[in-house]
Amino acid sequence: MESELREILEEIRPDINFDAETQLIDGGILDSFDIVTLVAEINARLDIAIPAEELIPENFNSAEALLELLERLDEE
Amino acid sequence: MSFASVTFFVFLGILIILYYALPHKIQWVLLLVASYVFYLFAGWKYLPFLVFTTISTYLGTNYISRNAEASKAYLEREKDHLSKEDKKAYRAQAKKRSRIAMILVLVVNIAILFFCKALLVDPFLSLAKGNTSLSFLTLGLPMGMSFYMFQSLGYLIDVYRDKAKALKNPFKLALFVSFFPQLVQGPISQFTELEESLFSEHAFDRKQIAFGLQRMLWGFFKKMVVADRIAVAVQALQGEEYRGFAFFILMIFFAIQLYADFSGGIDIAIGIAQVLGVKLPENFNRPYFSRNIADFWRRWHITLFQWMKRYIFYPISVSKPMLNLSLKGRKKFGRFGMRIPVYIGTFLTWMGTGIWHGFHWHFILWGFLNCIFIVVSEELTPAYEKFHSRVSFSNKKGYDIFQIIRTFLLMNLIQITDLFPRLSEYFGKVASLTYVFNFHILWDGTMTKLGLTGTDYIILLCGVVLMFAVSMIQRKGSVREQMLKIPCVIRYGILFIMIFAVILLGSYGIGYDASAFIYNQF
């Protein structure tokens, strides 16, 4: 899952180093368009639907947080 | 009771004294009482709506949270007896009950909001009466309804989403809904952000109080000295005969008025709250320095657009049907198809915002223009980037400034729709920009026929320069913190000058006879 997520992220924003960034939302790096695209992409490739209520900065500020979210959603 | 009135200052003075003199435990109660007193000053007529929203939100949130707890307890108790499917079904059922409750409260409240807006602040009515109300500046009407409703509905959804807990004390909820500083022009707070500082006890903190008062002073300056003064010219320039360059001037003036009035009002609200130890969210982040339209909307009326994003844009664009649509689109059209949900979401969000401003075509046009510009600029981003990777600018700063000015002008073109309920007039005027080159209005005396004298223009210029300077200083952090570093005599001098500038130069009261002038225009 992790590698696929990385792939998706890099496709959407090739200009960003996702390993280092921990302020993707709060720092204004990802905008709402990117997030929705990301959700659609994850849904398409990983078959995980992220509900609207999970679209909060804490879940998207870093690749790591995002991975955690996906793992949690996958379990449910 | 307007913030810019002596009555309000007396009210605030009494509140502050009681607030810090009485036991700090009852501070929030005092705020609740003050908020209702403030609301009652505007008339008892709208009180039932406020109370209704409070009660319905209370019932809704508490029902949802009790329902969630009960189902959790049931599952816990029966966890050994139930199969995984049973549990899932039970959970879904519980969630459904919560959803029905939430939707019920939402629908009822939104119905009331639309009903009141349509009936009480319909733009047609205000036009017929001859006072074109500046609808961007009167969004809160009637009586802050939009703001307290957005706030409570956001809270309701948060409880449903399990992001906030339901308040067991209805009076605390009543305070959250009615907190008076934000009742007039916002900002719209999120419960989880406001909760802590709204209900906790606040010790007397001289610095916080001084900072709050200073912020209010700055807000009054922007609103009364700049916005209310330039309003006269904005009003006059809407006349049929002002085209071409005059329309351009109108756009600039309106931009100044809108920002000075709106952000000034927010400064006052945040300042009042700060005096009381409550931290309200920021609503403006130097918006006229934005690089593109999307950026602008992240820095202008921030709390509203956060709200829109959180409760309208995201839910729409990541809903099941949208994701399915995206899957299909992806197969057919590739990258562009995949983004269909984003566009639909954006479109619906902007249309909704436009309609919320008032049931009128020019607001719908406003929403549409915003949507178009954002989508186009988003789509062009890769092209821009390609362009930039090939052509490297020797003058980075120059390009920044170009972007800022371009965004500013583009935004003005969109925002000015607010003034033209008749679309044909708007398009006519915009078109006139391209063929009417009446620059001579700058020196042929037209400018002094707009209701402003030479002195007024000088005051306005000083005000705008000051606002610009403060924006520049802000980049290095809090202006008030930086002011602490200068000698206290100078600091007091500056504050005194500002206070007397507001008193003497503010456009208020009967002396400032703007109405007489406007009257002559029609």
Place this chain on the structure above:
Amino acid sequence: MRKKAALRIIISVILFAVIFFALQRLLMPKYMTESKEGAMIQEYYQNAGDNDVVFITDCEVYENFSPVKLWNEYGIPSIIRGSAQQMIWQSYYLLEETFRYESPSVVVFNVMTMTYDSAESVGDQSKMEAYNRMTLDGMRWSKSKVSSIKASMTKEEKEKSGIWSYIFPILRYHDRWNDLKEEDFRCFFKQDQVTDNGYLMQVKVNPVKDDYPRIPLVSYQFGDICYEYLDKIRLLCEEHNCQLVLVKAPSLSPIWYDEYEIQILDYANEHDLLYINCLEHLDEIGIDWNQDTYDQGLHLNVYGAEKLTVYFGQILRDECLLQDRRSDSSLSEKWTEKTRLYDQRKERMEKERDQEADIQP
């Protein structure tokens, strides 16, 4: 450290108050050369006390009766508490205040005021507000002033600033900084006297030309509020053992309709009040409309006013039985000084008038 901070706050508060009130004083209009009527109300306090007659209401008294003449002819000390477009409730509260400063034996009320029953009868709202300021700003603070403000404010005033702009007039006059005049600085501490015991002198002559049209009105009925306050004024006078005299000044316009006259006669009869309609005694008074008016018969000039005063003094002496008090030496001394100023003013104004006439062809 704490002490220092407290000191700093106290000093800045005091400094703020000083600047605030100084600015306020500076920005308030002084009414020394234009709209002199605005200065009349506050002038009263310098001349209050020991007056046997008090005239209330508007220009139909303050330009038609001359207290100095009344003293010199009959030895009756009097004062006019007039102001421009004084509404009847304002007259009432001014009178209420006056009784706290002195105990006159006679109050003279001009009945034209009965026709101003609301803001509408003044027509232009912005003027109405200006008249309110001229009548109210000059009053010293008292319950009467507060009541008068509350009764007088126009709708716009109530909406915009309410009573606060009377408490802090700077809120009303804040944008006058742009047209401050020399008199605003000169009269910062003390204003000149623009009247002689409330009488606003006019020396120009502008004869009556044509008749004023008697346009029919929809209604000639005085407003209920006017009757209400006239009753209040009457009772107030009774309470203070003071005779109320109704008078209609000899002004040709606004028209004094017969229907008005009947209502006043009825009222006077009912309450046993003395009423003199000067319009019916023009010959006895000796008014010459070619000589005695400065504005074509609306108001008298000083020559007409002195004639009217002589006529009216007789009534005060014979019907109201007022004593000649010229034997009272301290009073006499005071009035001698007033007479000197009065004559001086007259002479100066006549000279100015003649100079003006020389310049204009």
Place this chain on the structure above:
Amino acid sequence: MKKRSLLVFASLMIAALLMLTACGGSKEPETSGDDSSDQGGKLVFLYKDMEIAMKEDAAPILEALGEPKSYTEAASCAFEGLDKTYYYGSFYLYTYPDGEKDRVNMVVLCDDTLSTPEGLAIGDSKEKVESTYSADGYNGVNAYVYTKGDCTLTIIMENDKVSSIQYGAVFES
């Protein structure tokens, strides 16, 4: 149990909504009845095909009317500027000062040689007034009063005949 409480909750909400709409609905006439004075159309006096509208600049009108038969003026207490009255034999024209300009304040018809543009003249009957204008304007005592925009038309009756016709400017109150 759960279902029932949800039901109770739902009916509570709906009842409350109905109550609110009911109380809001009763406010309706208050807001819509506000602009009754502006129903299109104008009230103006026509004299020899010249429009004399209230609050208009008086200068061109006076020039066209020529020398008046009589003229009076009146200063208001304490203010610059004069209220002026011009008499033209068959009507009076009143002006009021507005800065540099004089504006039309009132027009009063004096005899039956003139009529309103709608055809009403002094001496006409009550029925004529009501058919020419409307019965709504009756003040219940002795006059008909019609207000449109800046102008109030006042028709005073005496013994069921028109005794005076007056056009007056409306000042905001």
